[in-house]
Each structure stands twice: as structure tokens, then as C-alpha cells.
Amino acid sequence: MASHPPFGITVCGIEELGGHAALGATHVLSILDPDYPVPEAFGQYGEHARLERRFHDIIDPMPGMILPSPADVDAVLSFGRLLQAEAAAMLLVHCHAGVSRSTASMVLILAQAMPHVSAAEIIGTVYGIREKAWPNLRLLEMGDARLGRGGSLVEAAFGLYRLQLERRPQIADFMLGEGRGREVAGGRVSPPLRL
Template sequence: MQSVSISLLTICGIEELPSHAERKVTHILSVLDPETPDPEALQNFAPHERTILRFHDIIADRPGMEMPRRDHVEKVLAFGDELAKSCDLREDGHLLVHCHMGVSRSTASMAMLMAQAQPEIAEDDLFEQIVAIRPQAWPNSVMIDYADELLGREGRFSAALRRHYGRQIKRDPHFVTWMTEIGRKREVDMAAD
């Protein structure tokens, strides 16, 4: 994301936040469950810009839970727009995106921010970059589908996500069990070569 003067990208879960407090984070995107309190660890970070979104990491409606919606993805992209607009105000930056575990909502958010900042990047290359940042990346498919449309990727982003799932399963077959157990079997079934 060099075009927005962000040279360091971090994806993590809530439990990892304390280890990043001294890393000069300039921008934070927090994606939390609606009932999750604000992480106390963020009080130890130097002053930074922060956006907070609250919805559950699900891909199908569940009673009492909030699905990722189009307006949530629009807010992620609005955060990206603000990053781009503020690039002249800083020499460098460190973007940290976190969710509960740093696996799904945060990796989807970082992928769409990178795609937004670098529209020329090929979608498969984008997901390989996400894996380089966060090896356990399993981006939320609902979020990526909305981003595909909003970024004008004409289905390429979603198709690349299916190939990403396939590569992740080959790298670590445990994903099949894990995603199935948490109600994400549809994503496992989406996996392509």
C-alpha cells in the first residue's frame, strides 16, 4: 500500500494486540463482534487514527447475530479513502487491521484495502500477499463478494478467493475441519484449484 504512504501492514487477533503497542501503529481498523468490548490493549498504543466496525464473522443468517453487510464493506473502503487522502500529511504509516482471531474479517478487510489502493494488482497475487502477512488467512466470503462489486472487480476478486481457499486447504488440510465446525462449510465447498 505504498500509494497511501503505508509501508507496514499488520493483521492480528485481539490477543496479539499487546505485542503491537510499541510498533508505531498509525492507523487501526477494528472489526469486532457487536457484544465485544473495546480491547483494553489499544489504550497502550500511541495516538492513531481508528475506525471500529461491529458485526459477526458469519456467512449465513443466524438468529441473534449480525451478518456482514454491504454498508460494513463500504465503511472499510471509506477508511481506505481516508488513508489515501491523508497520505500527504505523513511520511510513513503502519496499518493494523484486527478482528477477534485475525483470520477472517481482518484478512478480508486488508485484502479489500490493498485492492482499493492498488487497482492494478492481480487478485491471486493479492491473496498471496495477504498470506505473506497472515499465513492463516481465510477471508470472509460475504465481505469479499461485496468488495468485488464495490471495487468493480467483475467477479475476479470472488473467483480468486475460491482459489485462495483451495491453496489454503492444500497448505493446511485442518482448514476443512475448522471451517466446517464453525459453520463455514460453504466456503470449504467453494474451494477451487
Template sequence: MPAIHVTPLSRLHDTVEAIGASHVVTLINAATSVARPASIPAERHLFLGVSDITAATDGHILPGEEHVRRLLDFTRKWDAERPLLIHCWAGVSRSTAAAFIALCALRPTRDEAEIALRLRAASPSATPNARLVAVADNMLGRQGRMVDAVAAIGRGADCFENTPFHLKLDE
């Protein structure tokens, strides 16, 4: 069954190999160098240089419509035959937001609250970046339901970095 996997940067290469990912999304500070896994062709790796912030801050890149549009376009082109892997620095905020956004986009009739609860069950540490979620909510016409769903699950448990986890597309 197709799934979206989430991992921190430190586990990127091991996780790609372990799950046989076909596509990778990187959400990380623009200046951070990330070596693309050898098994992932360049056209199947989306690099989004974005900071993990929710309000404009000097010296940082605020997540915006361009970033979410690129994420949506990329995930909609994914054939779901093999896993999609999403990562950020710690696998806690940007990547969990991107996984939530991708599931909402790929399954437009699914309830946002149910998807958020699945995210929480899969990862007690997940704390989706509220800015990314709000931008996607607007772009997907979800009328605040994505924002409300993420707010309802609250901040995840503290951690240095998240443990890799996955969300099945149709569970």
C-alpha cells in the same frame, strides 16, 4: 514503506506499540469490548461490529455493504505514513478479508490474484471471510475477481489464532 498489518485481538496493544500504527480497524462481534490503544485517537479507530459468518444467522450480524463502505472510507483516508493495523478475534478471517479488501481498494490496478497470493505467502493461516470479500468485490466493480482470487488460495492452515503479519502496499 507503508504497510497493512494484521493481528489477533490478543496481540492488539503489543502490535500497535511495536509497529507504531497510526490507524486501527477492529472487526469483531458487536458485543465484544475492545480497549482502544492509548496511542490511537478515537477518529483513527474504526470499530465494525460484525460476526464472522457468511450467511444470515439468528443472533449474529452478517457483514454487509455498510460495513464494507465504512472500511473503504476509513482506509482511503489513511495517509499511509505509518502502518495501518487490522484485527479481529483470531486474526484469521475478518481481518485478513479486510486487509485484502483494503489493498484491492488502495491499489485498484493491481491484480487480485497476485494480492491474494501475497496474502497467502504472508500468512499460511489466512482464511478471508468470503462474505466480506464478495460484498467488496461488488462494490469495487472487480467482477468476481476478488472472490475467485480468495477461492484460489483456499482455506488457510488451522490455528487457534494467527501470527501477526503485514503486507506492504507496493511490493
């Protein structure tokens, strides 16, 4: 990628947080299920700014579950703006598995920080640091609208879904079972993301 993020970035799941304690993260975006306890691994981290958001990893309403909201997207973007004011910022974003909510949030933060970089490059950057990335479509749809990207982040995500479906065909059944049919359908009709 020709344009590099203006701050350090990494994505992980809860089980990997302990292994990232020495990373020197200055900013941590922590995305958790509503009733999940705060991970103990943060006790090993040095001083850092941390934003915690709580919602389920869903893209459409499901009984008893909390959708990502516009307020969540606004909070993520506001947190992202803090990074741009610091010279040596290092951002760690995590969710439960480091696959969906976290990668979508990282895409939005990078899209905001690099408005002249294409959506495909931004999605490719996130894929480059997290090969199993499958960004949450609802977060991308709301964030794309907030950032005035004209649907390009969603289109690039469909390309990534297609790439993942080609490389890991079994993921389709899992995502369909999780109520993520819109993502699978978009991926099936899109050309794969060119890396």
C-alpha cells in the same frame, strides 16, 4: 510481489494487540463481535485514527448473529481512502483471531489502493503477512462488487482456501461446523493460489 502496498500493513488477533503497540500504527481497523468490549491494549497505542466495526464472523444468515453488511464494507473502504492521503501511513487490521474478517478487510483496502494489481497478487500479499488467512467470503463478495473487480477477488480467495485446505486439511471440518460451507466448497473445486 511486484507491486508493494503504498502504506505499511499488518494483521493480528486480539491477543496479539499488545505486541503491536510499538509498531507505530497510524490507522487501526478494529473488527469485533457485537458485544465484545473494546480491547484494553489500545491504551498502549500512540495517537492513531481508529475505525471500529461490529459484526459476527459469518457468511450467511444465522439465528441471533449479525452479518457483515454493505455499510460495513463501505466504512472499511472509506477508512482505506484515508490511508492513501498520508505519506507514512501504517495500517493495523485486527479481528478476534486475525484470520477471517481482518484479512478480508485488508484485501479490500489493498484492492482499492492498488486497482491495477491482480486479485491473486493482493490475496498473496495478505497471505504473506498472515499465513493462516482465510478471508470472510461475504465481505469479499460485497467488496468485489463495490470495487468493480468482476468476481476476481472471490476467485482468488477460493484459490487461497484450496491452498489452506491442502496445507491444513483439518480446517475443513471447522469451517463446515461454523456454517462456512460455501468457502470450503469453492476451495475444493478451485486450483490453489499460486504464490
